[in-house]
Amino acid sequence: MKRALASQWLAARGWKPFAFQREVWRHVAAGRSGLLHASTGAGKTYAVWLGIVQAVAGEASGTAPGLRVLWITPMRALASDTAKALAEPLSDLLPAWSLGLRTGDTPSAERARQDRRLPQVLVTTPESLSLLLSRENARAELGGVSHVVVDEWHELLGSKRGVQVQLALARLRVWNPALVSWGLSATLGDMALAAQALCGPGSEPARVQGKVHKDLVIDTLLPPDPGRHAWAGHLGAQMQQPVAEEIARSGTTLVFTNVRSQAEIWYQLLLQARPDWAGEIALHHGSLDRATRDWVEDGLKQGRLKAVVATSSLDLGVDFLPVERVLQIGSAKAVARMLQRAGRSGHAPGRRSRLTLVPTNALELVEAAAVRRAMRAGQLESREPPDKPLDVLVQHLVTLALGGGFHEDAVFEEVRAAYSYRQLTREEFDWAMAFCARGGQSLTAYPDYHRIARDEEGLWRVPDRGIARRHRMGIGTIVSDANLQVKYVGGATLGTMEEGFIARLRPGDCFYFAGRLLEFVRLREMVAYVRRPTRSKGTVPTWQGSKMALSAQMGRAVLEVMQLAADGRFPDPELKAARPMLQTQARLSRLPTPDTLLVESLRSREGQHVFIHPFAGRHVHLGLASLLAWRLARERPNTFSLSVNDYGFELLAAEPFALDDLLAGRLFEDGELLHDVLASLNASEMARRRFREIARIAGLVFTGYPGQPRSARQLQASSGLFYEVFRKWDAGNLLITQAEREVLGQELEITRLAATLARMRVQRIEHVGLATASPLSLPLMVERFREKLTTEQLSERLDRMLRAMEAESTR
Structure with a gap:
């Protein structure tokens, strides 16, 4: 009878369940965890929710003491809508059960009511769930949870917030090995990986693909x-x-x-x-x-x-x-x-x-x-979970110590049951434990960093109420992006720009910003000091603001469409509209394809231009441009201006240079790649900046009390001090290692950069000497001109270049 509840509820509203919804209901009834992937608006919420309601509706009294179901959402704004969607079936099918919201926006009066008695169903966020785990009676309150749903799992999967969810689920599974957990998503490229990350390594989660005819x-x-x-x-x-x-x-x-x-x-x-x-x-x-x-x-x-x-x-x-x-x-x-x-x-x-x-x-x-x-074709981007971030582990260990305490051997096995930590070694875990207990080698003398201690029963707990309060206020892994002020040394403020751009520069490097060529002098806290250069030197990147980068999947798809145009086929309305531009590119140069790497060169009054078009996205192109400029200048000193977009990059050399190594592909070799990438960019400063985020998550720096937040400048000063102390006195500090790894993996995208170089090595290089800018090279020049020229000057310059392009293309 209870298996018909969901169908009956839908039928009362004139709806019929889809096949994928019935499949989810069967898995939930069998106590099986899994992942549901279906298009937005197809009925994912009711697929899992009605399955859970059916599964628990057979309890003898129809009531259950304490919290039974957790619904985790990545955004506070979604929590209210989700609660409304869950409330109607709940009130009809399980009227004795209550439902509540607990996020950062929940009023204090409602929190107080929940503290006295949690509802049977709670809609919450990863951060609020971690706060619940930090309560002394966490096991009594959460040990009865039988079902967990993680909504929009794709949004969390590739971030530290997703790792936070993995660790919370690992704890709940210790308390209830029969826990059923389900993830919901509409946009996943690798369902198997996403399901494993949610349900834990070694598990056999169900994977349900919701196929509903939806135009x-x-x-x-x-x-x-x-x-x-x-x-x-x-x-x-x-x-x-x-x-x-x-x-x-x-x-x-x-x-x-x-x-x-x-x-x-x-x-x-x-x-x-x-x-x-x-x-x-x-x-x-x-x-x-x-x-x-x-x-x-x-x-x-x-x-x-x-x-x-x-x-x-x-x-x-x-x-x-x-x-x-x-x-x-x-x-x-x-x-x-x-x-x-x-x-x-x-x-x-x-x-x-x-x-x-x-x-x-x-x-x-x-x-x-x-x-x-x-x-x-269903070609969606995959998302990779972070690999054993130790800052999140350190935060979680203190959370568990607050939440009733723990035995370290048991927690080591528990943490390894979270996908991101499946390869965590005992040495790494012991280091994290020692860091929580004593602050590592360099902070032993400071009691504020002795956050956990073993009690008489052998449990690790937090012995200090002040430390406990500060930790609870700092739980979470969301760190906002920071902007830096750009100021003349001893003079006026020019504006603000993204920290990630400035962190790549070395003192003496020049860059264009606000229509001026500036020389970077130094970085102090959250201020970048600059001056007017006497001459440009080194590489000269152009600031382009924070823009989304082309994904690898999109880059491949665009090149495949370019192949159609190269073959003279324009089957799509968009290709027909773009045909004049594509044909002009083909006449003046070549069209890039999946099998070819287009390299264009041009001489102008500015110097020697080289345009390379890998279609790998602006972030990878910035790394490639810096790498190739550094390798070229290593052989013969030169000044390079760099410009990048999602389709390619420009190297503008003040002095002519031979293209032999470039056209032979020797500059694309991956030997000494890591060394050359680190040498071409200011990776140590980037790691210092990245360490601010790690220090905040690991609890080394405190963001402040309500109404008294600490500024980004204060946080950077504090984390920078820790960074220097650890580098000097604690060389084995794994948080420093993590900062360097995250810079390489996330900011420099070293894996994708290496993969792009590998692709470039096997592609056939097609070199075209341009008489005038081509449709693909012109945007790279415009990106550089925007910061150098006024709007009027840019318009005049473009008019001249376009007239030259038109004249050349009609010959």
Whole structure:
């Protein structure tokens, strides 16, 4: 009888369960954990939730003391919507059970009620779950949890927050070995890996692929005149009116952009095009205050708003049923992100989801065709869980010591049951224990870093109430990005820029910012001091702001579409629109393909230009450009200006140099790759900056009490001091090693860089000496000019270059 509960509940609403929902119900009834992968709006929530309700409904009294089900969501904003979705079936099928919310936004009065008695079902976040684990009676409160659901698992999987979830689940499984855990996702490239990471190494989780017929329309708003050119943003202005007309013809529309500044610009563009929409269109991004975002989200749910311009702040799971379509301004740069955003429209089974791409340059027309082909083929990006981050482990050990204490041998085995720590050695674990107990070799004399101690019963506990309070206030792994002030030495402030860019520079390096060539002098706390250089020297990168990078999957898809054009085939509407640009590229140079590496060279009054087009994304290209410039200058001193975009990079040499080593592929060798990458970039300063995040998570630095937060400058000063002390007096400190590893893996993407070099070595190099800039090389020059020239000067320079390109292409 109880197995029919879910079907009966759906039938009462005129719905029939899908096959994948029934499959999930069977697995949950059998006590099996797993992962459900299905498109957004297909019914994932009810698949798992109704299965859990059925599984627990057979209890004799229909009630259960204490907490039984945890529903973990990655965002506070999702928690309220999730609770509403769970509440209706719960009240109908298990009326004796209660449901509660516990996030950072939960009012203190509600927290106090929960402290007296937790509900049977709790919707929470990874951070709030860790706080529950830190309570002295954690086992009594959480030991009865029988089911855990992790929503939007793809969002957590590749981050330290996902590791935090893994460790929490490992603890809950110790208390209840029969624990059933399920992950939900719509955009995973490797289901097997994602399921193992959730359910633990050695487990055999069920993997359910939800196949529901749901119309997904991906089309492109074609510009009236794409032209032969492809520099970033050149189509933006002419797309203003077409976008406004599309919104006018549609119901509620979400307009996604990739960065906040672009969202602000498009919000103003729409108001300029339609002043009568004031009050009917809104803006949503993470820098807006919570009350404003709540107002916008409520307006979307109620259908009061005509359109909302948003960033990734609206990417995830909040259900906005009135939304009929999504417009994506520019490329979303990843297949999974595009699919996620498409699912924001028609967010219900049987409704059509539609996403319309709005290109901002002609190359994004090619990306549009590529992403649609990749989505149809199910080619999504994979996400790799972090490999044994010791800062998260140190935080977790102190959490467990607060949550009733632990025996170290048992916890070692428990931690190794979390996927990210499956290869943790006993030596690494013992180091983490010693670091928690004594602060490592260099902090032994400071009681504040003696955070855990063994009691009379042999349990490791936190003996100091002040340490306990500070730890609970610092639980979590979310660390906000920092911006640095750029100031003249002894003079005026020029502005702010991302820390990651400045951290790559060495004193003496020059770069372009705010229309000026600047020489980097020093970095003190959160201020980068610069001066006007007497001459440019070394490599000269151009600051480009924080932009999403093309994923490896998207890069391959774009090259495959380029192959079609190279073969003279233009089957997609986007390729037909991009045909003038692609044909101009073919006439002036070549079209890159999966099997060829296009290298273009050009002489100008500026010097010798070399353009290389691997299509590996801007982050990899910055590493490649720095590496190749360093290798070239090692043989013969030279000054290189660097420019990168998602499709390639430019090396501009002040002095001519021979291309032999480059064209023979010798510069692409991976021998001494790590040494050369570290030498070409200021990796030690990058590691110092990365250590601030690690120090915060590991509890070395305290972010401050409520109302008295410590500034980023104070945190950097404190963590920088620890970094120097550890390097000098504690050479074996594994947190230093972790900082260096994370810089290589995450900021320099050394694995992807090495893979790109390997691909470049086997590709056939096609070298073209250009008479004038090509459609692929011009955007790289424009990126460099933007910071050097005023808008008027840039316009004049572009006019001259475009006239030259037109003349050359029509010969």
